[in-house]
Amino acid sequence: xxxxxxxxxxxxxxxxxxxxxxxxxxxxxxxxxxxxxxxxxxxxxxxxxxxxxxxxxxxxxxxxxxxxxxxxxxxxxxxxxxxxxxxxxxxxxxxxxxxxxxxxxxxxxxxxxxxxxxxxxxxxxxxxxxxxxxxxxxxxxxxxxxxxxxxxxxxxxxxxxxxxxxxxxxxxxxxxxxxxxxxxxxxxxxxxxxxxxxxxxxxxxxxxxxxxxx
Amino acid sequence: xxxxxxxxxxxxxxxxxxxxxxxxxxxxxxxxxxxxxxxxxxxxxxxxxxxxxxxxxxxxxxxxxxxxxxxxxxxxxxxxxxxxxxxxxxxxxxxxxxxxxxxxxxxxxxxxxxxxxxxxxxxxxxxxxxxxxxxxxxxxxxxxxxxxxxxxxxxxxxxxxxxxxxxxxxxxxxxxxxxxxxxxxxxxxxxxxxxxxxxxxxxxxxxxxxxxxx
Amino acid sequence: xxxxxxxxxxxxxxxxxxxxxxxxxxxxxxxxxxxxxxxxxxxxxxxxxxxxxxxxxxxxxxxxxxxxxxxxxxxxxxxxxxxxxxxxxxxxxxxxxxxxxxxxxxxxxxxxxxxxxxxxxxxxxxxxxxxxxxxxxxxxxxxxxxxxxxxxxxxxxxxxxxxxxxxxxxxxxxxxxxxxxxxxxxxxxxxxxxxxxxxxxxxxxxxxxxxxxx
Amino acid sequence: xxxxxxxxxxxxxxxxxxxxxxxxxxxxxxxxxxxxxxxxxxxxxxxxxxxxxxxxxxxxxxxxxxxxxxxxxxxxxxxxxxxxxxxxxxxxxxxxxxxxxxxxxxxxxxxxxxxxxxxxxxxxxxxxxxxxxxxxxxxxxxxxxxxxxxxxxxxxxxxxxxxxxxxxxxxxxxxxxxxxxxxxxxxxxxxxxxxxxxxxxxxxxxxxxxxxxx
Numbered sequence: 090x091x092x093x094x095x096x097x098x099x100x101x102x103x104x105x106x107x108x109x110x111x112x113x114x115x116x117x118x119x120x121x122x123x124x125x126x127x128x129x130x131x132x133x134x135x136x137x138x139x140x141x142x143x144x145x146x147x148x149x150x151x152x153x154x155x156x157x158x159x160x161x162x163x164x165x166x167x168x169x170x171x172x173x174x175x176x177x178x179x180x181x182x183x184x185x186x187x188x189x190x191x192x193x194x195x196x197x198x199x200x201x202x203x204x205x206x207x208x209x210x211x212x213x214x215x216x217x218x219x220x221x222x223x224x225x226x227x228x229x230x231x232x233x234x235x236x237x238x239x240x241x242x243x244x245x246x247x248x249x250x251x252x253x254x255x256x257x258x259x260x261x262x263x264x265x266x267x268x269x270x271x272x273x274x275x276x277x278x279x280x281x282x283x284x285x286x287x288x289x290x291x292x293x294x295x296x297x298x299x300x301x302x303x
Numbered sequence: 304x305x306x307x308x309x310x311x312x313x314x315x316x317x318x319x320x321x322x323x324x325x326x327x328x329x330x331x332x333x334x335x336x337x338x339x340x341x342x343x344x345x346x347x348x349x350x351x352x353x354x355x356x357x358x359x360x361x362x363x364x365x366x367x368x369x370x371x372x373x374x375x376x377x378x379x380x381x382x383x384x385x386x387x388x389x390x391x392x393x394x395x396x397x398x399x400x401x402x403x404x405x406x407x408x409x410x411x412x413x414x415x416x417x418x419x420x421x422x423x424x425x426x427x428x429x430x431x432x433x434x435x436x437x438x439x440x441x442x443x444x445x446x447x448x449x450x451x452x453x454x455x456x457x458x459x460x461x462x463x464x465x466x467x468x469x470x471x472x473x474x475x476x477x478x479x480x481x482x483x484x485x486x487x488x489x490x491x492x493x494x495x496x497x498x499x500x501x502x503x504x505x506x507x508x509x510x511x512x513x514x515x516x517x
Numbered sequence: 518x519x520x521x522x523x524x525x526x527x528x529x530x531x532x533x534x535x536x537x538x539x540x541x542x543x544x545x546x547x548x549x550x551x552x553x554x555x556x557x558x559x560x561x562x563x564x565x566x567x568x569x570x571x572x573x574x575x576x577x578x579x580x581x582x583x584x585x586x587x588x589x590x591x592x593x594x595x596x597x598x599x600x601x602x603x604x605x606x607x608x609x610x611x612x613x614x615x616x617x618x619x620x621x622x623x624x625x626x627x628x629x630x631x632x633x634x635x636x637x638x639x640x641x642x643x644x645x646x647x648x649x650x651x652x653x654x655x656x657x658x659x660x661x662x663x664x665x666x667x668x669x670x671x672x673x674x675x676x677x678x679x680x681x682x683x684x685x686x687x688x689x690x691x692x693x694x695x696x697x698x699x700x701x702x703x704x705x706x707x708x709x710x711x712x713x714x715x716x717x718x719x720x721x722x723x724x725x726x727x728x729x730x731x
Numbered sequence: 732x733x734x735x736x737x738x739x740x741x742x743x744x745x746x747x748x749x750x751x752x753x754x755x756x757x758x759x760x761x762x763x764x765x766x767x768x769x770x771x772x773x774x775x776x777x778x779x780x781x782x783x784x785x786x787x788x789x790x791x792x793x794x795x796x797x798x799x800x801x802x803x804x805x806x807x808x809x810x811x812x813x814x815x816x817x818x819x820x821x822x823x824x825x826x827x828x829x830x831x832x833x834x835x836x837x838x839x840x841x842x843x844x845x846x847x848x849x850x851x852x853x854x855x856x857x858x859x860x861x862x863x864x865x866x867x868x869x870x871x872x873x874x875x876x877x878x879x880x881x882x883x884x885x886x887x888x889x890x891x892x893x894x895x896x897x898x899x900x901x902x903x904x905x906x907x908x909x910x911x912x913x914x915x916x917x918x919x920x921x922x923x924x925x926x927x928x929x930x931x932x933x934x935x936x937x938x939x940x941x942x943x944x945x
Binding site: 102158159160161163170171173175176177178179180187189190198199200201202208225226227228229230232256294296297298299300301302303 | 800815841842
Binding site for chain 2: 530586587588589591598599601603604605606607608615617618626627628629630636653654655656657658660684722724725726727728729730731
């Protein structure tokens with residue numbers, strides 16, 4: 090049994106729900122075999138989100154952490170490759186804070202790569218008949234901050250902790266009149282189950298195409 | 304009980320399945336109350352598709368016909384507004400035919416508007432929490448041909464027959480590695496159920512925004 | 518010498534300029550050989566736009582009319598195939614009017630096809646190294662109204678008058694921070710010159726792929 | 732006079748030209764005041780591109796290097812924020828090599844931030860009436876490799892050397908029938924001139940919104 094922590098986020102940017110947290114809850118309601126699952130819902134607030142992540146890690150002592158956030162506009166489940174050491178908010182967070190080009194960890198490395206088998210996770214979701222791809226950027230908002238802070242925690246305080254970040258599309262009910270792609274929460278949850286099992290089972294990645302020319 | 308005929312299409316363009324037909328079948332497996340439902344799967348072949356539509360109308364004598372086709376790349380359920388009197392194939396049909404700028408009905412009107420409460424159908428799907436919009440073009444391929452032929456049949460031979468066309472997105476399993484929007488068959492089927500009930504219940508449309516600046 | 522009338526539009530939807538009119542002016546400043554060019558700038562107002570079009574046709578007695586409008590978001594020059602008999606405004610016009618699902622000409626045909634060699638125009642623009650395609654919908658706003666009214670005028674009062682509609686992208690200065698495609702006015706003007714010459718030179722179209730599956 | 736090296740790339744991915752190099756050449760033909768400009772055209776080949784970059788830096792001893800590459804599909808000029816230490820080729824390079832998930836510099840940092848005033852460059856291009864934005868990813872192909880290698884060179888061997896990467900859209904002649912955004916070479920060249928002057932004039936950036944939520 091691998092101890093796995095899944096985190097989602099509260100709603101932000103004017104939305105009433107956040108499909109990341111809804112999908113994490115759905116996984117918790119029906120967890121995959123072979124993992125001992127815990128969950129946490131993080132505030133969409135710079136700094137506070139990281140504090141909540143650290144508290145959840147303290148509480149649950151996971152071996153694997155997969156943080157999940159909403160990427161409105163993306164059509165598929167995206168497994169993030171890299172977290173960068175910068176907060177640069179296009180919109181205010183849920184307290185109204187809007188940092189511009191500030192380091193998440195002053196003096197920290199410019200970036201961390203995910204400690205997930207990114208390509209294997211993408212391949213497993215696809216093999217389950219669901220759409221997925223590698224993402225080359227997690228943005229510069231709270232999602233990226235949590236992702237960076239998670240990898241920094243693993244690198245500096247929690248050797249052996251593995252983890253990464255998964256972005257999920259809007260749910261249909263968020264975009265009924267918006268001409269935006271969406272996937273139902275149940276579909277997103279199933280993809281998260283597949284990613285959880287895949288990441289718990291292996292640390293090494295597969296060789297598969299998944300880059301971007303730009 | 305309104306007699307309703309739903310039609311889908313066989314796969315085309317290299318795809319193994321067609322979500323339009325899969326969703327129509329799912330509606331037939333679990334039909335909404337208040338309608339007497341029949342279905343037909345049309346070939347994706349210019350001319351033959353119209354023959355199959357006419358045969359299905361003869362057989363089932365419907366009061367309402369909703370033809371359904373795949374619109375790969377669209378993120379939502381789209382209710383078509385207008386069918387135009389032209390076949391102009393971007394790709395070959397399933398027999399390899401590729402007509403260019405030929406009228407569907409020589410001497411027929413340039414276009415027919417759907418005899419569906421288009422805006423009411425869109426509003427009802429949205430009210431059910433699913434994404435939908437009005438589409439201003441059904442293209443110039445077999446879908447549009449069937450749509451035009453249906454409306455021409457109603458206008459010339461079957462007074463009182465109402466009908467229209469609905470385009471549906473890819474299913475997730477078609478686009479696992481394609482970065483395209485998709486909706487599960489069950490979601491699409493639920494939207495078709497809502498449209499069927501709405502169109503069966505009313506002929507007049509509501510006043511609602513749904514146009515396009517271009 | 519073919520007498521050609523080019524029309525553009527005043528700005529709308531909050532924009533300060535309209536690339537359609539700017540490009541038409543640029544063509545007038547440097548017109549192609551072989552045509553006698555006149556121009557008109559139409560108000561972006563339902564009804565008034567048609568009145569202004571009719572007045573310009575009365576004044577200039579053209580053999581060919583090409584109306585031009587902005588299609589913000591499209592990446593290329595699009596030659597419209599068909600005008601439909603409906604006003605359905607997604608946003609208010611420049612007087613605040615927002616008609617919903619009203620016929621442009623009560624009792625008029627559902628649609629008119631352009632009387633332009635649409636495919637030949639697209640091919641000629643491409644041969645000039647500029648991006649172009651056929652569009653299957655001119656929308657349901659003032660552009661479509663003018664297009665429909667032009668074709669109705671030709672069909673009912675001005676036999677022999679040919680014409681059609683061309684949509685053009687944003688100009689770069691409109692989208693400096695908007696992540697939208699654009700083409701400079703000079704590029705759009707050059708495409709309009711090519712279309713003008715092509716449409717003046719031939720009535721019959723070429724056989725070329727240019728349809729849409731949906 | 733600031734010594735500035737601009738680099739472009741040879742064509743790749745089946746294209747006959749590369750707008751990055753064409754635009755760099757256009758800048759060299761008509762350079763901005765206040766800079767001493769040199770240029771280099773890099774092969775679109777992993778490893779060889781870096782060798783060519785290093786050779787050009789050796790030869791010209793620049794104070795500022797701006798590498799430029801094509802980002803087909805993007806509608807605007809994008810100033811890259813961060814280079815990551817990974818080669819992950821979606822398509823083969825011009826020798827057929829297709830590395831998957833290999834570090835550019837084994838043991839090197841996961842990423843480098845651009846040493847350009849990224850936001851000031853974007854603001855200056857916009858102020859010139861041209862479309863620009865910050866990009867959060869330069870991809871994982873040869874462009875990113877060159878960008879990473881440039882920043883690594885500055886960090887390890889050439890203290891004081893500043894530099895970064897700019898991605899540019901397709902040119903119109905590349906996409907005449909492709910429904911993709913484009914900007915003429917002259918427009919792209921003007922944007923590069925503005926970026927060159929802005930980056931030569933200041934090292935510190937401005938505070939301006941330019942992040943991404945994902």
